[in-house]
Amino acid sequence: MLSVGVNGYGTIGKRVADAVVAQPDMELVGVAKTRPNYEAGRAVKNGYPLYAAIEERAEKFDAADIDLAGLVEELVEEADVMVDATPSGIGAENKSLYEEHDTPALYQGGEDADLVDTSFNARANFADAAGADHVRVVSCNTTGLSRLVAPLEEEYGIEKVRATLVRRGGDPAQTDRGPINDILPNPRTIPSHHGPDVQTIFPDLAIDTLGLKVPATLMHTHSINVSLNGDATADEVRELLESQSRTFVIPEHLDIDGAGKLKEFALDAGRPRGDLWENCIWGESISVEGDDLYLFQAIHQESDVVPENVDAIRAVAETADADESIETTNDALGMGL
Ligand SMILES: NC(=O)C1=CN([C@@H]2O[C@H](COP(=O)(O)OP(=O)(O)OC[C@H]3O[C@@H](n4cnc5c(N)ncnc54)[C@H](OP(=O)(O)O)[C@@H]3O)[C@@H](O)[C@H]2O)C=CC1
Numbered sequence: 001m002l003s004v005g006v007n008g009y010g011t012i013g014k015r016v017a018d019a020v021v022a023q024p025d026m027e028l029v030g031v032a033k034t035r036p037n038y039e040a041g042r043a044v045k046n047g048y049p050l051y052a053a054i055e056e057r058a059e060k061f062d063a064a065d066i067d068l069a070g071l072v073e074e075l076v077e078e079a080d081v082m083v084d085a086t087p088s089g090i091g092a093e094n095k096s097l098y099e100e101h102d103t104p105a106l107y108q109g110g111e112d113a114d115l116v117d118t119s120f121n122a123r124a125n126f127a128d129a130a131g132a133d134h135v136r137v138v139s140c141n142t143t144g145l146s147r148l149v150a151p152l153e154e155e156y157g158i159e160k161v162r163a164t165l166v167r168r169g170g171d172p173a174q175t176d177r178g179p180i181n182d183i184l185p186n187p188r189t190i191p192s193h194h195g196p197d198v199q200t201i202f203p204d205l206a207i208d209t210l211g212l213k214v215p216a217t218l219m220h221t222h223s224i225n226v227s228l229n230g231d232a233t234a235d236e237v238r239e240l241l242e243s244q245s246r247t248f249v250i251p252e253h254l255d256i257d258g259a260g261k262l263k264e265f266a267l268d269a270g271r272p273r274g275d276l277w278e279n280c281i282w283g284e285s286i287s288v289e290g291d292d293l294y295l296f297q298a299i300h301q302e303s304d305v306v307p308e309n310v311d312a313i314r315a316v317a318e319t320a321d322a323d324e325s326i327e328t329t330n331d332a333l334g335m336g337l
């Protein structure tokens, strides 16, 4: 069994913790937080040992009647692999903690690519993380782009990707992002960080990305154009994407016309927290004009990186190859819609 610790128990961390618990080959050693808020209480109710991330604040947990299992240093010492899901920039500050205890660590997409030995996407470059000490699971949007690029690159070769990312302004619980009423080019410069980030996975890929932020919380939406090298028809591309385990081509008959219905669909399917781990690609949008493929896909920012984190744990621990790990993760989570 792989012992896993999660430092940072927020949007991503709590989902990764639950996903680790669901795996047949992993155990959750515990999770770390700085404050005794509702998520801390829920972690304890779930039976997850809770560690204080900042020693001086440990007494606040006592005052809130929330039991601590110890300090984050003890969690790191006990874990075979740490998943750092702290806010952007804090992961970099925590790197020395993991090094002191000789514990390999995963970081999230809010950290810089140069913090780590390799950036990670399970479908595209699983083997690059073998035995690495520091691995970054790329951001939600970069994960969504990488999952799309990998099969297209293998099947046809890619001349160029052009992607416009309409990004949600904040997660549903991020009240500090709002109230919001605006549409922002974000960043105003081009490219957005996503193109260079995709190139940390596909170094030779030509890709331009433009980003915007809109006053929505549910999901991101990508408008994609891929100039392919090989001949393709829309039907062939659709079949290819349907054959991938983490790209869900939304059938037309479901009559899902936006992120709101997608989330409702996920809740109806019994998905935890209404999570959509897969890229959600509108079937009727898949079009080929000459060498150019076009499509729309929705990306659930809170959850698409979760199975990638689980796979990255096995990759650094070298306990499975890509296909084995992806299959185990998918089965344990209940992937497939
Ligand atoms: N949300 C998203 O859509 C996505 C986020 N990411 C990336 O994942 C990372 C985490 O983001 P997200 O989950 O949204 O962030 P959240 O703010 O939801 O969660 C971060 C958690 O870290 C805790 N924390 C804060 N400081 C520390 C610390 N010093 N040590 C330990 N824990 C700490 C916070 O707990 P406390 O309340 O106790 O301070 C909070 O629970 C970022 O790099 C982000 O860019 C990637 C893909 C999608």
Ligand SMILES: O=C(OP(=O)(O)O)[C@H](O)COP(=O)(O)O
Residues within 6 Å of the ligand: 109, 110, 139, 140, 141, 142, 167, 169, 170, 194, 301
């Ligand atoms: O990784 C994400 O987005 P990104 O791929 O646009 O950086 C998450 O949705 C977090 O985005 P945020 O930086 O707006 O919180």
